[in-house]
Amino acid sequence: MSEAAVTHAGTQEDPAKRAQILEGAKRVFLAEGYEGASMSLIAREAGVSKGTLYVYFANKEALFAAFIEDQCRRTTADVFEVLNGGDPAHEVLGEFGRRFLNFKLSPEPHAIERLVIGESSKFPELGRAFYNAGPKTGVGRLTDFLRRRIAAGELDIDDPALGADQFLGLCMADLMLKRRMSVIETATPQRIGYIVDRAVDVFMKAYKA
Known part of the structure; x- marks a missing residue:
């Protein structure tokens, strides 16, 4: 068992x-x-x-950690599934970026992130639980994808983990700070697509083999 x-x-x-x-x-x-x-x-x-x-x-801390892990696992499954595809790297990254941004901008993940940010200064263990279950795991899965594409000769990246962080940062440009500050509630598919396409362009210019 x-x-x-x-x-x-x-x-x-x-x-x-x-x-x-x-x-x-x-x-x-x-x-x-x-x-x-x-x-x-x-x-x-x-x-x-x-x-x-x-x-x-x-205790409550264990329950909160389990709640965060469960939410991250269930809500991001579709986002990261695309990384298992065999299409060219720039196409996979484009589709992944769109799914990732749609997820990050949606109400429930946004509410959970704000909850953790608001409480983590007083309860730092909550921030660690959220980071380990969400961002750390997500960066790890994207890093694994980049490593596979490096091995296949598509990409040339000295530090795949940093590359994964950089790509996610490019995708979140312009939108995520505004979302966190409640300046916007969401973004149009056109705007999301535009930002992700530019992120892929920059990333591939830097790291295409």
Whole structure:
């Protein structure tokens, strides 16, 4: 039996019950913030007893980390799937960039990021949990794609991890700061496409083999 199928108490985990708890936790964390959320409130929102909640999660910090990991895994699956394709690197990067920006601008990921940023100065462990489950994992998957294309002779990058960070930064130019500051709520597909196309152009000029 894998560790994922066992609770911290050592008993077998019910995936449906765990998902039910995480869905309740999401509603409470987004409404109340980390500090304002209590295990009692989360248990009530999830429709489980407080005892059941503690069977699955030892404390609020563990529950928050699991909530972040679950959200990142479920919401980014489609974004990163395109990196497994066999099209030329510039085409894959273009499609990936569009999916990535649409994801970053959408309401729920934006709300989670603002929650973490708002709470991480007081609770730095929340920032670390979010970084490890989200940005770090995402950069790692893009780095793996770049390494495959370097091995295939398409790209020439001395530091693939830095290259991955640079490409994501190019894609977020103009839009993400405005989104975080609530200057904009979203962007048109045309604007997203324009920014991503320019990002791919710059990236390929720098790193095309």
